Amino acid sequence: MATKIMFINAIDVADKIATALPPLGLGYLASSLRKEFGPNCIEFKIVDRAVEQEIKEFNPDIIGISSVSQNYNWAIEYARIAKKYNLPVIVGGVHISALPSTLTRDMDVGVIGEGEEAIVDLFNLFTKEGYFDKKELAKLDGVVFRDREDKIVVTEKGKPTAPLDSIIMPARDLLKINESTYMFTSRGCPYRCTFCSSCRFWGKVRFFSAEYVVNEVKLLVNKYKVRVIAFADDLFAANKARVKRILELLKEEDIIGKVKFTCNVRSNTATNELVLLLKKMNVKAIGMGLESGAPNTLEYLKGPNISIKDHENAITIFRKHGIEPYSSFIIGSPQESREDILQTLSFIKENQLFSFDLYVLTPFPGTPVWDYAKARDLVNEHMDWDILNVNFKSNSDKAIILSEKLTRAEIRRLFSQFVKIKRKMKKKAKTKRIGERPVQADLTNMLHKPNGYYSATRENMLKYIPKDVKTTLEFGCGFGGFSAMVKKRLGAETWAVEIDKGAAQEAAKKVDKVINADAVESLKDIPDNYFDCIFFLDILEHLVDPYSLLCAVKTKLTKQGVIVASIPNIRYYRTFVDFVLHGNWDYLDQGILDKTHLRFFTYKSILRMFESLGFEILSIEGIHPTSSRTFRVLNTLLLNTFADVRYIHFACVVRPKS
Numbered sequence: 001m002a003t004k005i006m007f008i009n010a011i012d013v014a015d016k017i018a019t020a021l022p023p024l025g026l027g028y029l030a031s032s033l034r035k036e037f038g039p040n041c042i043e044f045k046i047v048d049r050a051v052e053q054e055i056k057e058f059n060p061d062i063i064g065i066s067s068v069s070q071n072y073n074w075a076i077e078y079a080r081i082a083k084k085y086n087l088p089v090i091v092g093g094v095h096i097s098a099l100p101s102t103l104t105r106d107m108d109v110g111v112i113g114e115g116e117e118a119i120v121d122l123f124n125l126f127t128k129e130g131y132f133d134k135k136e137l138a139k140l141d142g143v144v145f146r147d148r149e150d151k152i153v154v155t156e157k158g159k160p161t162a163p164l165d166s167i168i169m170p171a172r173d174l175l176k177i178n179e180s181t182y183m184f185t186s187r188g189c190p191y192r193c194t195f196c197s198s199c200r201f202w203g204k205v206r207f208f209s210a211e212y213v214v215n216e217v218k219l220l221v222n223k224y225k226v227r228v229i230a231f232a233d234d235l236f237a238a239n240k241a242r243v244k245r246i247l248e249l250l251k252e253e254d255i256i257g258k259v260k261f262t263c264n265v266r267s268n269t270a271t272n273e274l275v276l277l278l279k280k281m282n283v284k285a286i287g288m289g290l291e292s293g294a295p296n297t298l299e300y301l302k303g304p305n306i307s308i309k310d311h312e313n314a315i316t317i318f319r320k321h322g323i324e325p326y327s328s329f330i331i332g333s334p335q336e337s338r339e340d341i342l343q344t345l346s347f348i349k350e351n352q353l354f355s356f357d358l359y360v361l362t363p364f365p366g367t368p369v370w371d372y373a374k375a376r377d378l379v380n381e382h383m384d385w386d387i388l389n390v391n392f393k394s395n396s397d398k399a400i401i402l403s404e405k406l407t408r409a410e411i412r413r414l415f416s417q418f419v420k421i422k423r424k425m426k427k428k429a430k431t432k433r434i435g436e437r438p439v440q441a442d443l444t445n446m447l448h449k450p451n452g453y454y455s456a457t458r459e460n461m462l463k464y465i466p467k468d469v470k471t472t473l474e475f476g477c478g479f480g481g482f483s484a485m486v487k488k489r490l491g492a493e494t495w496a497v498e499i500d501k502g503a504a505q506e507a508a509k510k511v512d513k514v515i516n517a518d519a520v521e522s523l524k525d526i527p528d529n530y531f532d533c534i535f536f537l538d539i540l541e542h543l544v545d546p547y548s549l550l551c552a553v554k555t556k557l558t559k560q561g562v563i564v565a566s567i568p569n570i571r572y573y574r575t576f577v578d579f580v581l582h583g584n585w586d587y588l589d590q591g592i593l594d595k596t597h598l599r600f601f602t603y604k605s606i607l608r609m610f611e612s613l614g615f616e617i618l619s620i621e622g623i624h625p626t627s628s629r630t631f632r633v634l635n636t637l638l639l640n641t642f643a644d645v646r647y648i649h650f651a652c653v654v655r656p657k658s
């Protein structure tokens with residue numbers, strides 16, 4: 001019978017980004033175990049919530065917990081729950097690696113550093129004895145446990161795995177992989193910024209070979225239909241020759257253009273040559289930890305070999321080549337003055353970053369900043385780990401203030417000045433983008449698109465397409481699922497327009513003709529008087545000017561040709577209640593308040609739009625009604641005057657008036 005391992009990712013499940021990205025570290029552990037013991041010897045389950053319930057249902061033999069410092073309270077709690085069921089507990093990740101002494105009595109063993117080899121050793125040990133024999137544990141490298149006298153024992157740190165290609169790609173079949181995801185092409189960083197725990201965790205810098213990297217990209221694109229890949233390495237471009245080779249292989253494998261990339265770069269390494277390579281790879285955005293616009297603070301945080309000039313040059317070069325530069329900044333270093341912080345603010349205002357994140361200096365275990373805080377009794381090994389939460393907005397009362405020059409209140413006030421600038425930048429970037437590329441969603445939004453966003457087939461819209469259509473045209477076809485269905489079920493010749501190159505290539509496998517361009521550009525390549533039906537399925541709301549496009553496509557229709565559209569309803573019950581009763585207008589990754597919507601429609605405004613453009617409305621009906629009983633009761637009491645509020649979308653069929 002297979003042994004059952006349950007891995008627990010100790011994260012804040014309310015954090016959208018943390019849950020949108022799969023825990024690759026645990027995926028690497030699973031693939032390492034599979035390589036050693038075969039595919040069927042172990043049954044895995046990876047969870048991040050409802051832990052007790054999951055334990056009862058899965059009935060595991062071993063528990064493994066992964067945690068960063070700010071989530072360590074959860075790791076402690078999960079270990080306690082596991083011990084209620086007498087389960088052996090292994091803990092790993094950056095926190096226990098930096099502070100092995102925080103191993104609790106509910107945790108049998110902690111793994112220090114990389115886990116691929118350690119988990120195999122521990123599994124072997126456990127299956128041999130049925131428990132973790134302390135004498136045997138003492139023989140392993142890089143583990144922490146309590147001996148019989150309850151004393152913490154830390155064994156010698158193991159050597160970092162080398163070459164990295166010997167590591168098997170993470171077991172993504174156990175994880176949820178979205179169309180935007182991340183992967184690693186290296187481990188470690190050659191620099192030693194004072195606040196950074198990552199470079200200290202990984203030790204020596206090591207690279208996966210270009211061949212390994214491109215194979216993983218290929219797997220993500222072909223098997224998991226991934227569209228955006230973030231290289232989450234600390235410094236993806238640390239080895240230029242390898243970047244060149246990756247580019248060559250991506251070209252050979254015909255992957256360029258099918259997937260967008262983002263990566264991290266240190267500003268002093270951003271040369272024209274490197275940026276051109278990244279651009280050719282289809283890198284659309286880059287992250288830089290610029291950290292400060294004040295020379296003294298910059299030197300304290302990142303050392304002497306980087307300057308504000310490097311930052312400015314890097315931003316200019318990336319902008320010049322059309323790659324969006326993002327950055328993070330840190331305020332609140334011990335000797336940083338109010339003027340220094342304002343200098344960073346001016347730096348942000350004067351340079352053309354696309355966006356930035358701001359943090360208040362946090363002492364991560366294992367870093368010089370931790371040692372500084374410890375020497376001042378601001379942290380210790382028994383502290384409440386929630387305090388290390390780096391989200392200053394929600395943690396400003398508890399966050400550790402390391403500044404010797406500014407009070408908590410002053411830092412709070414300065415922080416809010418950055419927040420205002422960030423909001424303005426966001427607004428500006430959006431307006432500019434609207435002018436530049438009308439229908440393209442921005443990369444940061446794409447990074448959070450849920451699975452299936454580009455591959456939805458919308459079968460429920462098929463009934464609105466006239467049965468006798470011979471030629472159809474779809475705007476914004478994504479992967480082409482709907483047009484492919486029309487072709488299969490109604491036998492029509494299908495054309496489609498899709499702005500995204502990768503999606504267009506995928507659609508071209510199923511649709512007769514796909515034009516890879518934005519809607520307006522595509523018109524010149526589309527024949528007049530040719531289509532019996534043109535459809536816009538949840539597309540018009542993404543356009544700056546849906547009116548002109550609707551007018552322009554009239555000439556593309558045959559005499560009896562119709563337009564079929566599905567359009568989200570901004571007055572939909574849940575959106576309406578949230579807005580009117582709770583005052584919320586929160587943009588989301590999908591749905592009616594999708595961040596990439598530029599226009600909002602109601603039943604009446606849809607009618608007005610088509611009528612004012614000279615269309616005859618053949619039918620309009622609500623689809624996707626709410627199932628809320630409260631709504632039904634209210635609407636009945638209000639004599640059905642809120643009928644339109646019931647629907648998420650309206651499906652319309654219209655035809656130009658003769």
Ligand code: B12
Pocket residue numbers: 010011012017018019021022023024025026028029063064065066067068069070071090091092093094095098111113114115116118119184188195196197198199232233234364365390391
């Ligand atoms: C990708 C990433 C993210 C992703 C996480 C995606 C995900 N679902 O896992 C996102 C963007 C969500 C994220 C958010 C945050 N991150 Co982050 N993140 C990283 C990054 C760049 C890589 C992490 C990673 O996947 N590594 C690759 C895998 C292979 O490594 P690993 O997970 O550590 O696992 C290995 C070992 O640790 C060990 N191991 C891990 N778990 C276990 C369990 C067992 C049982 C065993 C045996 C072994 C084991 O074996 C694994 C294989 O070798 C690191 C920096 C870095 N380069 O490592 C920072 C890093 C981990 N993040 C950090 C921080 C601070 C955060 C945030 C708190 C910051 C924020 N801005 O909000 C949040 C918290 C999120 C959370 N986990 O709750 C810090 C942590 C510092 C600390 N001491 O706590 C790091 C180290 C960066 C830094 N500033 O130095 N992060």
Ligand code: SF4
Pocket residue numbers: 189190191192193196197198199234235266289
């Ligand atoms: S460059 Fe980035 S990864 Fe490297 S030490 Fe500095 S902060 Fe850490």
